[in-house]
Amino acid sequence: MDFHKKKQKIPITDASNIANDPCTNPCCFFCLMKQPKSSTRSQRIARCFEEMPLVDNQRQVLVLSGLWNIAMNQPDDPEFPSLGIFKCTASLIQRGLTDKDWLLRDQNIYIPYYAAHIIGSYTMKKSEFAEKAVESGVIPPLMELLRGKMSWVEQRVAVRALGHLASYKSTFKPVAVYEEELVNLAMDLASTCVEVVYVKFVGVKDKSKRSNYHCDLLTRGIGGVDMENKKAEEWASQLQCWSIYLLNSFAIKERSIGLMCKNEFLKDLCEMWGGLVNHTSPCGIGLIRILCYSAIGRKKISESQEVIEKLCNLSRSSDDWQYMGIDCLRLLLNDPHTRHKVIELASSCLADLVEIRTLGGKTNFGEAIARTLLLDFKQRKAKIKDDRVKRVLEETWDWKVERRRKERNLSTEKVEEKRVLVRLIKQQGNERFWVGKIKEALLKYTEGLEVCPIRLRKERIVLYSNRAQCCLLLSEPDKAISDTTRALSLSNPVNSHGKSLWRRSQAYDMKGLAKESLMDCLMFINVCFRSKQEKIPYYATRMITKQMDSTWLFATARSKALNGHGDEVQQADGGDERSDCQMMRTMTENKGFLSGLATIIEEPLIKKCGSSRKKVERARERKNYFLDISQ
Incomplete structure (x- = not known):
């Protein structure tokens, strides 16, 4: 249906205000709500739910808006579910889909959205409500909305409701009647929804051409274009996350695994990172981990080098879902049928993480990683053909087994001598x-690591981090990522050593991995706040500003639209998209950081020039953020 021709802007009135207006209608829903006698009230509300889909009433959208507010705030209240609200909302959605004249009259165009949202809210926590909803016939009209019979706005609430229905054992079977279509629709939505929202809403050059009812639903007429764009970004992310949630309900039961394991979709999943907008959703990585629990899923994922590389990058990052990336790699390595396919990429990544103590609520996490890496290592050692893999596993064996055995009986005095x-x-x-002798400095830090006892974690953190700085100056980002990850794995809590976070952020930036660079830089700023540093380094705020544009939810969609349809979308001009300051504030708030970042003068990198004594003395006295001498 095309709803973009609706020019007149009719903002939705708040139902809470209408409830206090004088009313002459004896069947008014808001008047019925005030009925003091509970039995009479229930009887009349039930009749109201029966009649609502059959009558025309200009105030009907206000009733739905009020019911939506109640459902959102009191989703456990059984009153309305027991009185027939599900049958009422299902019928209203169906009427909106079949009677276009009614839909475009008054404010009825809002009704299908609110009706589907009410279903999703009441079925969010209670399986008994979900059962009532299914019995009332909500699935067919929700499927029509999901098929795109209206717009992406209705798809968002339809996929949310269907995801809740699919999550319960008692209501999964009726949803699974549509399994193949539902899975394909959810996959397509997850992959395309961000681009759709950008092209059809955020990227529309002429703001007057935006769908009026979409604007009203997003902001209720408050906040203007900037607020509309911010809410559209949030809703697009939710649409993606809820589509993945629906797919999870099938994947966890090992249903439609083959459909979900198409190579292109797996690659798309790696880019769906939720998190900052929807804080509790692991989005793409959550589904990948579930797929890794099945043999088919592991086989398909192991065949995609791009997906394995993404999992490795996630595993060596400060992302909230780092532990999920590690879990996926461990599942693939523990399977003898997929181990050989991923060992080359996964071994060097996981070897940097074997000294993590706690991650994702799991203790002895590094030990579990080491066990996975060294699975039957002594028996298989001679059969390993790849020299690099063999070297990585031998080094891991040396650190986790041989050196630990040798140092077990070191006396306190001997340890202090080595310190x-x-x-x-x-x-x-x-x-x-x-003095600019970077390669010689690197060799010295390596020498220090070779003689440093394993138990001296703080000393090793500094040595790894300093060696990483040398690697950065030598333009070796991969080695810098490895050393900073080892330092961050040793820190307590994990990922809390500020200088290593900053250095890894730089290394990822050198490799063009904007998301990983951004996450490390945000965590670095968090460490600065925790250490009560008064000002945040300017170079960190500059890095965040640089990475935000390329990691913006609509970045890829904007690029495609500008390349293919430059006359249809608007360039970033401060009005169409969030400014750098707004993005900075949003990202830091979402990660639990403070806002209002101050700046200090950036300390430039020491250049490889000269070796005069005066330069050495000045360098020793200078406060810097590029090498840790004091620790």
Whole structure:
């Protein structure tokens, strides 16, 4: 249906205000709600629900809006579900789909949206409400909305409601009647919804051509274009997350795994990261992990090098869902049929994480990673053909087994002797670094790591982090990522060493991995706040500003639209998209950080030039963020 020809803007009035207006209608829903006698009230409300789909009433949208508010705020209240609200809402959606004249009259165009939202809200927590909804026939009209018979706005609430119905054992079977179509629709929605919302709403150059009722639903007439765009971004993310939630309901039962494991969709899933907009949703990685629980899923995922690389990048990041990426790699490595396909990429990644203590609420997490890596290593060692993989596993075996055995009986005095030696070697490395002898400094930090006892975690954090800085200056981002990840795995809690976070953010930036760079930089700022640093480094705010544009939810959609239809969408001009300051504020607030970031003068990287004593002395006295000498 085309609803964009509706020019007149009729804002939705708040139902809470209408309830206090004088009313002469004896069947007014808001008057019925005030009925003091509960039995009479229930009887009249039930009759109202029966008659509502059959009559024309200009105030009907206000009733639906009021019911939506009640459903959102009191989803456990059994009153309306027991009185027939599900049959009423199903009938209203069906009428909107079949009677276009009625739909475009008064404010009826809002009714299908509110009706589907009410169904989703009441079925969110209670299986008995879900059963009543299915018995009342809500699935067919919801499917029509999901098929796109109206617009993406209605698809958003339809997929939410169907996801809740599919999540209960008692109502899964009626939903599964539409399984193949439903899974295909949800996959398509998840993959395309962001582009659809951008092209049809956010990227519309002429604001007057935006669908009026979409604007009203998004902001209720408050906040203007900026607020509309912000809410559209939130709703697009929710539409994607709820589509994945619906797919999860099938995947967890090992249904339609083959459909979901199409290579292109798996690659799309890696880019669906939820999180910052929908804080509790792991989105794409959550579904990938569920797929990894099945043999078919593991086989298909292991065949995509791009997906494995994405899982490795996630595993070595400060993303909230880091542990899920690691879980996926472990599941693939524990399966003898897929281990050989992923070991080359996964081994070097997981070897950097074997010293994590706690992650994702799991203790001894690094030990579990090491066990997965070294699975039957002594027996299989001779059969490993890849020299790089063999070297990585041998180094892991040395760190986790051999060195631990050798150092088990080290006396306290011996440990202190080694601590002094490590500090001396580190200082020698620092001196070489400051005079520009970066390669020599790197060798010194490596020497320090070789003699440093495993139990001296703080010393090793600094050595790894300093060596990573050398790798950055030598334009070796992969090695820098490896060393900073090892430092962050040793930190307590994990991912809490500020300098390593900043250095890894730089390394990911060098590799063009904007999302990983952004997450590390945000975490770095969080560490600065926790350490009560008064000002946030300017270079960090500049990095965030740089990465936000490329990680914006609509970045890919905007690029496609500009390349293919440059005359139909609007360039970023401060009015169409969020400004850098707005993006900064939104991202930091969503991650639990503070806003209003101050700046300080950026400390430039030390160049490889000269070796005069005066330069060394000045460098020693200078406060800096690029090398840790004090620890």
